[in-house]
Amino acid sequence: MSDKKRSSLELYRLKQNIRELEAKKSFTQSTSLVTLYIPPGTQLSDISAKLRDELGTATNIKDKNTGKAVSEALRSILSRMQYLKNGENGLAIYAGITDDTQKLEYHAIVPPEAITIKDYVCDSYFHVDHLKSMIADKDELGIIVIDRGGATFATIRGKSLNIIMHKDSFVPGKHNKGGQSAGRIERGIEILAKEFYSKMALMANKLFLEDYQVSAIVVGGPAMSKDNFLQHPSLDYRLREKIYKVYDVGYTGVQGIRELLVRAEDDLHDYGLIKERGLFQKFLEELSKDSGKAIYGEGPVRKALEHSAIDVLLFSEGIEIVHVKIECSSCGKQFLEATTKPDIPLLETKIKGTSCPNCKANSLAIVSQQLLIEEFEKLAIETGATIEVISTGHEDGLTLLNTFTGIAALLRFPINW
Ligand SMILES: [Zn+2]
Structure with missing residues (x-):
């Protein structure tokens, strides 16, 4: 995946292009529109060789008009091959005679993400689904639910929830035993709890600044716990900046995440x-x-x-x-x-x-x-x-x-x- 994020304007333009391509049909509904997906790293000379083969077989197509249209499409691509550059995301190429213009059209698109399929198709329409998958909701939301008993990390993309991990703290709960040692035990427990928040802050930094590209983060937990976590000096300032909202939630684990999502519904139904x-x-x-x-x-x-x-x-x-x-x-x-x-x-x-x-x-x-x-x-x-x-x-x-x-x-x- 490219690390350079496309601007909303570029994505908008791509969306428009895809929409226009998607609406095009071949003239006379023949299977003569060529879609070519070229993944990064593929030699364009290999593609050219393949297209020349196809050009050879196009003459065998029973319907003469279809055969001619396919040949024209292939030639239009071949004639441009020497000017093309296959960059880090590959190329998507569309060519053929469409019903709205009745003319040969040629479109080359540099996608926002790397093409992962190598494909050559002749059909009555252009195949754009692979490009469409790239502009679907990409923004991931990071989720943290935490209390002194444990912490759960997850992401959402679109409507799918991905639980990354759950960590139990093994910090003993507050107990009500009296006696001389009670105060000392309580202090010990507090130290353990602080260590746990520190570890979880470092974990959050790693997950949401390195491993997962999240655009925003929501945090849930019981009042005190999540504040202790959010105020922890180990929490990276870049991560703090991504925190979109904080919610009171009574649990951790999957249950806590579900609870948070219910509370956050109004804010997050379109988190992207x-x-x-x-x-x-x-x-x-x-x-x-x-x-x-x-x-x-x-x-x-x-x-x-x-x-x-x-x-x-x-x-x-x-x-x-x-x-x-x-x-x-x-x-x-x-x-x-x-x-x-x-x-x-x-x-x-x-x-x-x-x-x-x-x-x-x-x-x-x-x-x-x-x-x-x-x-x-x-x-x-x-x-x-x-x-x-x-x-x-x-x-x-x-x-x-x-x-x-x-x-x-x-x-x-x-x-x-
Ligand atoms: Zn005039």
Whole structure:
């Protein structure tokens, strides 16, 4: 797995690509769309040799049109092989004649994680499931439940719970025996308990900073125990920073983890999105403070970007605004129009039946189109702003989309409008 984490924007783009590829079908439903998964470490010359073999057999395909389409797809890949580089994550390549464009399409994708299957398939659709598995909920949540009797460590990814380990402390419980030695025994027990918390703090550091890539951690336990643990100097500050919430829980072990998950349900049902929600809550907080550091709407955000005032731009994945440039080929006049990606074919049909407002000729055509997020990305790079693409799969994401136009920003400093 690559250690370089893709930004939310890159993942968003990949998600879009995959969605588009997934929707494509081969023309005439023939099995002529080529999917090629190349794992890292594979020699591209070997792949080329394999494709040339396939090209040889493609001529034997009974249906002549299918055979021709497969050959064209293979040739388009072969002609690009010398320009490709097989990097640490490998490559996914798609080629073929699709029903929507009726033209030969070629797509090469560098995946966010290493490709683990070597595959060559001809089908009536592109195979994207392996890529999809890479963008599924990846963020893992670390869980610790602890009391003086023991500690349990676990992670959740998606909906699956993985218990990593349970450690019993073997620290005797508090007892009520009286007598002269009672105080001394109690002190001894306290020392043992402290040692146990120290060991568990070191264990937590190792598990959640080295062994498991968790994006956040929740901690549960009886009031005193978890505080003793959380305040322990052995606990790494980087681990402390990952602690998202702390809950009162009466047990450890699997039972304790289950109890914690019930208590944390409202907070964690989309734990992979904790960061997004945190940003959105910050946005709401600034907005309610009226600090001038929270803005929303396409116009204000664009202006703030131009003033280099944006720290983080929150862009809803539900926004598919595209700015389209329409040109009249007779008089050369250009018009700008905003639409959404799915509506582009509709707009194309519309302008075909529309005459130029300037010269009245029937010669309008779309000459370029740019996604709003791409425009913003360019401005963001120039001004040092970060773009976070916010999912619509949780309540805050929906509020961003429905109440705040899907485009909002946290500013470095308030600007005068
Ligand atoms: Zn014109």
